[in-house]
Amino acid sequence: MPRTTTRTTLAKRITSRGRRLTKQRVIVAQALAAERQAISAQELHQRLHHGHPRLGLATIYRALEAQVEAGMATRLERQGHVSAYVACVSEHHHHLVCTSCQRVEDVDETILRPVLRGIRDRHDFQVDHERLDFYGLCARCRREKAAL
Amino acid sequence: MPRTTTRTTLAKRITSRGRRLTKQRVIVAQALAAERQAISAQELHQRLHHGHPRLGLATIYRALEAQVEAGMATRLERQGHVSAYVACVSEHHHHLVCTSCQRVEDVDETILRPVLRGIRDRHDFQVDHERLDFYGLCARCRREKAAL
DNA sequence: AGGCTATTGAGAGTCGTTCTCGTAATGGGG
DNA sequence: CCCCATTACGAGAACGACTCTCAATAGCCT
Numbered sequence: 001m002p003r004t005t006t007r008t009t010l011a012k013r014i015t016s017r018g019r020r021l022t023k024q025r026v027i028v029a030q031a032l033a034a035e036r037q038a039i040s041a042q043e044l045h046q047r048l049h050h051g052h053p054r055l056g057l058a059t060i061y062r063a064l065e066a067q068v069e070a071g072m073a074t075r076l077e078r079q080g081h082v083s084a085y086v087a088c089v090s091e092h093h094h095h096l097v098c099t100s101c102q103r104v105e106d107v108d109e110t111i112l113r114p115v116l117r118g119i120r121d122r123h124d125f126q127v128d129h130e131r132l133d134f135y136g137l138c139a140r141c142r143r144e145k146a147a148l
Numbered sequence: 149m150p151r152t153t154t155r156t157t158l159a160k161r162i163t164s165r166g167r168r169l170t171k172q173r174v175i176v177a178q179a180l181a182a183e184r185q186a187i188s189a190q191e192l193h194q195r196l197h198h199g200h201p202r203l204g205l206a207t208i209y210r211a212l213e214a215q216v217e218a219g220m221a222t223r224l225e226r227q228g229h230v231s232a233y234v235a236c237v238s239e240h241h242h243h244l245v246c247t248s249c250q251r252v253e254d255v256d257e258t259i260l261r262p263v264l265r266g267i268r269d270r271h272d273f274q275v276d277h278e279r280l281d282f283y284g285l286c287a288r289c290r291r292e293k294a295a296l
Numbered sequence: 297a298g299g300c301t302a303t304t305g306a307g308a309g310t311c312g313t314t315c316t317c318g319t320a321a322t323g324g325g326g
Numbered sequence: 327c328c329c330c331a332t333t334a335c336g337a338g339a340a341c342g343a344c345t346c347t348c349a350a351t352a353g354c355c356t
Contacts, residue, residue, distance in 0.1 A: 020302055020353050042343080056305045061344065081229065081313075082343070096273045105273070111266035118259035124287040125244045125253070133279045139272040168322050168333060190312075204336045209313065229344075230312065 016070050027052060028063035029087075032073060037103045038084035038095075076133055094132040100141035107132065161220050172203060176211035177235075180221060185251040186232035186243075224252075224281055242280040248289035255280065 010029055015021050031048055032039065039047075041064055045057045064085045067073040075083050076095060086095065086104050094107040112132065119125050137145070158177055163169050179196055180187070187195075189212055193205045212233045215221040223231050224243060234243065234252050242255040260280065267273055285293070 018302090022303065022353070024304070040343090054305070056307095058306080058345075059304060062303080081231070083229075096267065096271060096275075098273075099276065105271060107267065108270055111263055111270065115259055115263055119244065119255065119282060122256055122259065123244055123253060125246075125282070126285045126290055127244075127282045128247065128284040130282040131279065132281075134267060134273070134275045135278060136276040137274045142274055166333095170321075170334060172335070188312090202336075204338095206314075206337080207335055210334080 013070055013072050014066070019066060019070070024055060024059050025063045025066065027055065028060055029067060029072065032064070032067065032085060033087045035087065037101070038076060038086045038097065040082050040084045042082075044085075076131075094130075094134075096134045096136070096138070098138040098141055099135050100137055100145075103138060105138070107134070161218055162214070164218050167214055167218070172207050173211045173214065175200060175203065176208055177215060177220065180212070180215065180233060181235045183235065185249070186224060186234045186245065188230050188232045190230075192233075224279075242278075242282075244282050244284070244286070246286040246289055247283050248285055248293075251286060253286070255282070 010026065010033075011021050014025050014029060019025075027048065028044065031044060035044075041057065041060050044064075045055070045060050048055055048060075064073065064075070067087075068075055068085070071088065073085050073087050074095075075085050076097075088106075094109070094112065096105040096107060098104070116127055116130075119127055158174065158181075159169050162173050162177060167173075175196065176192065179192060183192075189205065189208050192212075193203070193208050196203055196208075212221065212223075215235075216223055216233070219236065221233050221235050222243075223233055224245070236254075242257075242260065244253040244255060246252075264275055264278075267275055
């Protein structure tokens, strides 16, 4: 029963750190996980409004924030002062954002290790956390553009 | 006459792309260049208010934006939905932000080259531009903390 | 089941940023 | 050097994303 397993995992993640398992949080978590691109709280609100008309915007903000705290998602700043959220598939949180289709991929962490070492050695700087977002064209969009 | 040279360079940068050379833009550009750390528009406004009481906040926003367009500065997003601006010393725009003293250093660009190559090769992704901000403790603050 | 407490929904409030508009200043052309 | 179209400024209003408030509701533990 893979579905049950999935739900259990989701529930466990949501309820970590003493949080309660509410319908709203499950809805938001599932919607974000289903999304394969970065999405803002407002977009999520609009998208969920059909099936869940009473789901409030503030609740979505709170649910997304809870997911970030639980390590289930990351927030990335988009141009225009709007934050967007992405569900995390893995532990590391660096992204390739396609400027054409808005899809987001995770960056292979091992690529970054030499950079962190270089910063420590060359700049004498101790990195606690970093935000690395790369913007450009993913393979699919590049092929589509080339086909035109 | 190094001062004159400096002023001329500044004026040239400001007037690039058909912009006009106004007192306000010079004031803001000099203030930002003098600043060795990231600073928000509002902070700049407060700081300049003594010497220039009539300098409006909107003007500072516009001047900073013009500097970003002219390549004289970059905007980086700070936590809490406030943007901060840093004058650019060099061409590349990646930063080491000290979370203790808020000072900003530029990252040596050569460190990043392998990462861009890795992304192109491993992820089949064409990077157009990227935002790399590293947060942590600079050498000075680390020594100060160790001395306690 | 029952109660303690976290969470929700709705809207008001906050705050950074941008827009508006009347006024002032800039810089190119006579 | 002065005119004048055009750009920029200042002040405050407007905007928009996000957060807070508070009464009502719903999880979770025993």
